[in-house]
Amino acid sequence: MTAQEWAGTLRRRWYVLAAVLLCTMGGLWAVHGRSITYRGCDELFLSAPPQPWNRNAITGQNASVPMVAGMVSGQLNSAPVRHQLQAAGVTQYYNVLMTNTGEVRFPAYTSPTLHICTSSTSPQAVLTATAAASRKFESLLYTMQADRQVHVKSMITVTKVAQAVPRPITGQPGQAYFGVVLIGLLAGVALVFWTDPLLTRWRYRRPRVA
8 A cells, every 4th residue: 555545545645533532532541630649769778887896785796787777677667657657747668668679699688778658649749758768767766775875876777878769750751652652643543544444345335325
């Protein structure tokens, strides 16, 4: 089929394209009407006690830095702590993911990194919730060590290596609009060439009125 034949078919079945265009406009309106959900993560890095001669009481043989990070993460995820944050105005749900960093040569990976992530329809709420959860994590870590009389110079320290940046994950990102338009265009062209022979046969089989 030549380009002229393609153009002729599309011009002859313009009403099929028009119907698909209306459906595509409806899809664009549905995408536009959805609320945008944003997600952001704080990244915290835990460092081992810098004073090896003044040992941290909870990083001996029975508890390493990653284990301590896991224990504090469990407290942060617990219902009592979540209720405390909710009472302080943090109503967004947050989750805590702990990963380990290090070199392949040292499989122990003794430097844990935590990602505290929040999702919300409000970018400001994402920033507020992740900051509050991060501060609570640092507070819980400090309290756990202070309760065991750990010297300040021998405490596990926390460094925020990345600040939460709210990014849209669902709703109205440009990819959604482009996807709807592309699907509508491809579906319209495909439908035109699929229905053209059917409509042609139906036209010639239709009884003619004398």
